[in-house]
Amino acid sequence: xxxxxxxxxxxxxxxxxxxxxxxxxxxxxxxxxxxxxxxxxxxxxxxxxxxxxxxxxxxxxxxxxxxxxxxxxxxxxxxxxxxxxxxxxxxxxxxxxxxxxxxxxxxxxxxxxxxxxxxxxxxxxxxxxxxxxxxxxxxxxxxxxxxxxxxxxxxxxxxxxxxxxxxxxxxxxxxxxxxxxxxxxxxxxxxxxxxxxxxxxxxxxxxxxxxxxxxxxxxxxxxxxxxxxxxxxxxxxxxxxxxxxxxxxxxxxxxxxxxxxxxxxxxxxxxxxxxxxxxxxxxxxxxxxxxxxxxxxxxxxxxxxxxxxxxxxxxxxxxxxxxxxxxxxxxxxxxxxxx
Ligand SMILES: C[S@@+](CC[C@H](N)C(=O)[O-])C[C@H]1O[C@@H](n2cnc3c(N)ncnc32)[C@H](O)[C@@H]1O
Numbered sequence: 001x002x003x004x005x006x007x008x009x010x011x012x013x014x015x016x017x018x019x020x021x022x023x024x025x026x027x028x029x030x031x032x033x034x035x036x037x038x039x040x041x042x043x044x045x046x047x048x049x050x051x052x053x054x055x056x057x058x059x060x061x062x063x064x065x066x067x068x069x070x071x072x073x074x075x076x077x078x079x080x081x082x083x084x085x086x087x088x089x090x091x092x093x094x095x096x097x098x099x100x101x102x103x104x105x106x107x108x109x110x111x112x113x114x115x116x117x118x119x120x121x122x123x124x125x126x127x128x129x130x131x132x133x134x135x136x137x138x139x140x141x142x143x144x145x146x147x148x149x150x151x152x153x154x155x156x157x158x159x160x161x162x163x164x165x166x167x168x169x170x171x172x173x174x175x176x177x178x179x180x181x182x183x184x185x186x187x188x189x190x191x192x193x194x195x196x197x198x199x200x201x202x203x204x205x206x207x208x209x210x211x212x213x214x215x216x217x218x219x220x221x222x223x224x225x226x227x228x229x230x231x232x233x234x235x236x237x238x239x240x241x242x243x244x245x246x247x248x249x250x251x252x253x254x255x256x257x258x259x260x261x262x263x264x265x266x267x268x269x270x271x272x273x274x275x276x277x278x279x280x281x282x283x284x285x286x287x288x289x290x291x292x293x294x295x296x297x298x299x300x301x302x303x304x305x306x307x308x309x310x311x312x313x314x315x316x317x318x319x320x321x322x323x324x325x326x327x328x329x330x331x332x333x334x335x336x337x338x339x
């Protein structure tokens with residue numbers, strides 16, 4: 001199998017894609033009213049900089065979301081009917097004229113609903129509490145100390161009625177996940193995914209507040225099948241592309257900073273090792289899970305392992321064998337993961 005991955009230096013508000021070009025969107029935009037993104041919104045959101053300078057938080061918040069709305073309208077245009085959009089976003093707490101919370105999750109949800117998307121149950125991703133720097137308000141003195149924001153959300157939206165597949169469609173059944181993975185991945189609270197610290201001036205992953213690989217990898221497996229194409233319009237360091245490559249889906253990423261796009265050349269070399277580790281890990285975890293259990297009545301077709309449901313029988317994992325740079329991106333060759 002071969003997959004194709006386009007990476008474009010461009011603007012999420014003008015996606016270089018025709019209508020109905022992707023089956024899944026997995027992304028994390030710059031978060032309005034989080035200070036590290038003021039520069040980005042200063043360049044893309046008219047009025048945001050002036051509102052911040054005036055200490056008018058509500059106006060800055062509105063201007064920043066107006067800019068994101070243009071990107072969400074593009075997502076609606078390029079996503080196939082029934083395609084899913086997953087948006088990782090957190091609220092922001094900030095003092096301008098006074099301390100308050102800015103509800104990014106609600107505002108992004110409202111934008112997608114206004115575009116005709118159906119909201120689906122979302123996930124709260126509990127990040128590890130990082131440091132006393134997140135300690136907000138007046139210490140130990142009531143009533144003016146504030147709760148620390150230690151979680152973000154994965155908002156999930158579907159573009160109208162769900163997609164339909166031919167009965168028994170091979171690319172869907174091969175892309176199934178294990179029963180115990182389903183129980184973990186489709187929980188509405190993720191406590192088992194490690195976060196990456198926000199802010200800081202060190203490497204590109206800190207500069208973009210990159211999400212951990214496990215976040216897009218899960219989402220790609222949860223909401224797409226083999227043969228699908230995954231879009232990340234706020235691509236950053238390309239974690240979504242790494243996940244799509246590892247999960248053997250096509251992808252396209254759009255990022256405003258050309259240096260981040262160029263920097264991916266150094267990261268893409270990880271893919272063959274990463275995909276071997278991830279697929280071997282999934283099979284080993286499943287073998288460990290079923291060991292000694294007697295409620296797994298079905299045998300897998302491609303692996304010498306029992307499974308609990310008929311839907312898991314034809315699971316086929318793929319490993320990335322080689323990555324080839326091509327004009328505007330990469331192609332990846334995949335081989336079936338050995339039993
Ligand atoms: C939260 S970061 C994404 C991090 C990414 N998930 C990762 O793992 O590296 C948001 C990214 O969107 C980019 N960005 C901001 N505005 C944009 C726009 N209008 N079009 C394209 N990219 C944009 C920023 O430069 C930043 O890299």
